[in-house]
Amino acid sequence: MTISAAVLGRPIAHSKSPLLHRAAFQALGLHGSEYASYDLGADELEAFLAGHDHEVGFSLTMPLKEQLVELARAHGWDLDDTAGLTGVANTLVRSASSTAVANTDVQGIVRALAPGLTTSDTEYGDRATILGAGATAASALLACHELGITSIEFLVRNPDRARRVLELSQRLGITATTAPLRRIEPAAIVISTLPAEAVPELQWSPDFHSGVALDVAYAAESGFLRAAEAHGLIPVEGTVMLVEQAVAQSEMFIAAAESQNAEAELRNTETADGGDRRTRDSARRAAITVAMYRALEDAPGPVGD
Template identity: 40%
Template sequence: MSARAAVLGKPIDHSLSPLLHQAAYAELGLTDWTYERFEVGEGELAPFLSGRDATWRGFSVTMPVKGDAYAAAATRSPLAERTGAVNTLVRTSGGWAGDNTDVYGVRQALLDAGLDPAAVRDGLPVILGSGATARSALAALTDLGATRVAFVVRDRVRPGTQAQAAADGVSIDGPDVPGAPVVINTVPGTAADDLAELWQVPVRAGQVVLDVRYAADRTPLAAAVAAAGGHLVGGIEMLVHQAAQQVRLMTGHEAPVDAMQAAGRAAMAAR
């Protein structure tokens, strides 16, 4: 029997998830697996799922239906419960199992960039924004040993993010962007570029800046980070690793990360 998977969200045409998953299937020889994309908006996930037969094995979920995915999951991983976010649904005998692979994606992208966990433990990491993606970033930093985290937000840190930090024993301090060992931008769209002024002075040696946007390297924020001496990591690196974890969960096979990275980086270079 064929096996099918897809990414769901709205808008969805820009998603590189099909490219990454299909690259994994090709490398693994999973010729009976296919991966598609469907435009599914808020409030539309439950009826969409109800119409899928047993050939559908899993879904990657992006905005604006991550909250709907959390509600639709019959069971949730501890990580999904901890962050209050589901970006992955996998079919089980008991219904859809929800997981959050964004945390893994953030952590692995930072480690690939050479971030020293000791610097996270001893320093003060900074997160730009405090929404759902910021909660995944917070969990990744906590898993790397952070006991203090700072947020740069327009108003105040969202209650759910504050609650997650408190549950993990992480204190929330005032931000020091130039002195941070790592900064993670979770602010969507061009609004993040208004924060480029935070990099007007030289930064701590070895600072890693992860910007979750696809084209992070072509933004005013990227230029400011480079001028200040920081090391920018684009969102494609996080996307590859979170997709690799989804491949493991959906297919049961170890993901071919190198092949997925090559496909993702080539796609970004061509854009």
């Protein structure tokens, strides 16, 4: 089995997606598989997808994430909840019978935060704080919902721009408020969705004793995470989210490619209810994860999606 996939966006030269996915292909012995990169804007996406129908899937970065959701709705593609609820998507896959669109940033955030939450004993276990209210904040909101959060405070410069996340919070049954981007109150989860240069010097409540903090930016040094750690929170770098969302993408690419392969599809059907498939999938995820982290560690320079 071989896989042909690519990352799309603008600018795209900085993207580490080719590095990560090629490392996964190599680790799994998928020789002959390809992962390319294409620079294109939102107004070029529909024509590009129509003209590149041999790829099993695509990773998408800015400025294409919202446009992909619009195209999915217009063409009747399968739109999972991560994309449908947030209004943004970063993954398209083509299986034997359908085209599906998803937002693996949500899984990336969940997987990045979950280990710290299991070891962090906090009295604010149902509360989260999210810096920002844009597309990534919507993904962070949905991830927090999956982790059991019921109350979220969005720290924003302009409350009018928080309408989307406030409406989504209401749909999810989460109590949500906005506050100025000045002070962080105690919470089990604190997530910065802002570019590193846009995070101001913040006041942290002295009542913090534990929790988990994630900076989705991939800056080499995060003042936000340094401050979080100083106040007792477990810091999680944006590279963890970067890798974990890419792992989820890679699993989707492989599953789609297998569905296009009649022999592999038969094998999957035979083992669908058995432990063999679960064991195989677990081992494959572990191999992909290790390969991607190693590739990122060996790569020079700053990282990006």
